[in-house]
Amino acid sequence: MTEDLISRLIERDEAALLELYDQYGGLVYSIAVQILRDAQAAEEVMQDVFMKAWDKIGQYNPAQAKFTTWIARISRNTAIDTLRKTQSRTPEKGEFPLDDFSYTLAEIHSPDPQRTIALHSALRDLPADQSELLYLAYFGGMSHNDIAEYTGLPLGTVKSRIRAGMMQLRSIFNPKPESNA
Amino acid sequence: MNQEDARTLIPLYALDLLDADEQAALEQVLASDSELRTELEQYHAIVDDLPLLVEARPAPDIRDKLQSRLQQSKRRTLWLRRGYWGAFAAAIILFVLTSIYLLAGVDDQDDRDEPTPDLVQEVLQDPESRAFDVSATDETASFIGRLTIDSQTEHAVLWVDGLQALDEQDYQLWFVKSDTERFDAGVFSVDEDNVATYLVDLPEDFESYLAAGVTIEPEGGSEDPTSDPILLVDLTQ
Known part of the structure; x- marks a missing residue:
């Protein structure tokens, strides 16, 4: 499916770009709106992302990343760039919904739905103070310092909670004990 | 930076959270440590899946x-x-x-x-x-x-x-x-x-x-x- 689509994009087939939109529009928009918290801005970013994909499809290397990963990275980077251009400050408390975020399964985009379901469960099982910081780091596009300022937590605590959350998630998918020397 | 120091930074590196100095130091260690590179790939796989867990629909136009x-x-x-x-x-x-x-x-x-x-x-x-x-x-x-x-x-x-x-x-x-x-x-x-x-x-x-x-x-x-x-x-x- 995607290989044929990519070939057609490289050949500058305009219909292929619209098909790409049909397949990945939901994913791109979901990422953008999570980061920007603004539907209109997310829609602008969405168009930018697909135009970037159109212009840069020749740079996509299937050996380096799945296509979903590639376009998701473009989406996140573009949304974060937009966020930083329009918001040259640490967000106000409450600007991100720390209390009510939820991970809604989007199986259609996952090349490995079982893994996605497991990740969904694992995230829900994480202590809230870890999953919230992970959310801010990924979807908030915040640095350590931004998160520390935003949450009022010491920088060291921010780092250790994010690290602990990530290590817990990794341990679920890679249960083999770490080979610490 | 030794392997254990590097190991504590890898989860943050996968989320693009390190500053430039930390990043450069870690990359130097990663270049010569295949075990750490494998760990990094595993963290990247998690980060790559994160966007798949949210769903919203754009306007039809x-x-x-x-x-x-x-x-x-x-x-x-x-x-x-x-x-x-x-x-x-x-x-x-x-x-x-x-x-x-x-x-x-x-x-x-x-x-x-x-x-x-x-x-x-x-x-x-x-x-x-x-x-x-x-x-x-x-x-x-x-x-x-x-x-x-x-x-x-x-x-x-x-x-x-x-x-x-x-x-x-x-x-x-x-x-x-x-x-x-x-x-x-x-x-x-x-x-x-x-x-x-x-x-x-x-x-x-x-x-x-x-x-x-x-x-x-x-x-x-x-x-x-x-x-x-x-x-x-x-x-x-």
């Missing part, structure tokens, strides 16, 4: 907007390709037109800045004329305009309301035929009401042109566009 952006991008790409042959062809056309003007006793190109009222009215009022809306390339621009083409008289009138007056620069109109061919249609300015009414001699094979555009150029104009267009006209509609 975004697809149409994307299609419109694609068309605009194509015109822009066409515009920005400045090949040697394009310059060469434009130079020949300009030379021929200049020769015709000189033989006909026309003084110089500056005269093209002064619209001939009768001819302008003739173009605008000819029922056979075709009008094309201009599109600003900057969405924040507030001007409006129209390019009216009269193939009977082989003239066109570009009318734009809301352009800023320029200092030591001119607006320059171009017609674009292909990736490599462009026709210089001369320079113009705006009046005290910020309105431009510019009468254009159409190129001979006008029907084969795909788009027109206006750039801001040094006073007197340029041989080729030196900036992106501020407005475009799609002649294929």
Whole structure:
């Protein structure tokens, strides 16, 4: 499916770009709106992302990343760039919904739905103070310092909670004990 | 940095959270430690899955907007390709037109800045004329305009309301035929009401042109566009 689509994009087939939109529009928009918290801005970013994909499809290397990963990275980077251009400050408390975020399964985009379901469960099982910081780091596009300022937590605590959350998630998918020397 | 120090940074590295110094130090360790690289891949796999866990739906008209952006991008790409042959062809056309003007006793190109009222009215009022809306390339621009083409008289009138007056620069109109061919249609300015009414001699094979555009150029104009267009006209509609 995607290989044929990519070939057609490289050949500058305009219909292929619209098909790409049909397949990945939901994913791109979901990422953008999570980061920007603004539907209109997310829609602008969405168009930018697909135009970037159109212009840069020749740079996509299937050996380096799945296509979903590639376009998701473009989406996140573009949304974060937009966020930083329009918001040259640490967000106000409450600007991100720390209390009510939820991970809604989007199986259609996952090349490995079982893994996605497991990740969904694992995230829900994480202590809230870890999953919230992970959310801010990924979807908030915040640095350590931004998160520390935003949450009022010491920088060291921010780092250790994010690290602990990530290590817990990794341990679920890679249960083999770490080979610490 | 030893392996354990590096190991504590890898989860943060996967989330792009490290500062430049930490990142450089970690990458140095990763380069020589395949075990840590495997860990990093595992963390990356988690980060890559995160966007799959949220779902929202865009407004239904975004697809149409994307299609419109694609068309605009194509015109822009066409515009920005400045090949040697394009310059060469434009130079020949300009030379021929200049020769015709000189033989006909026309003084110089500056005269093209002064619209001939009768001819302008003739173009605008000819029922056979075709009008094309201009599109600003900057969405924040507030001007409006129209390019009216009269193939009977082989003239066109570009009318734009809301352009800023320029200092030591001119607006320059171009017609674009292909990736490599462009026709210089001369320079113009705006009046005290910020309105431009510019009468254009159409190129001979006008029907084969795909788009027109206006750039801001040094006073007197340029041989080729030196900036992106501020407005475009799609002649294929």
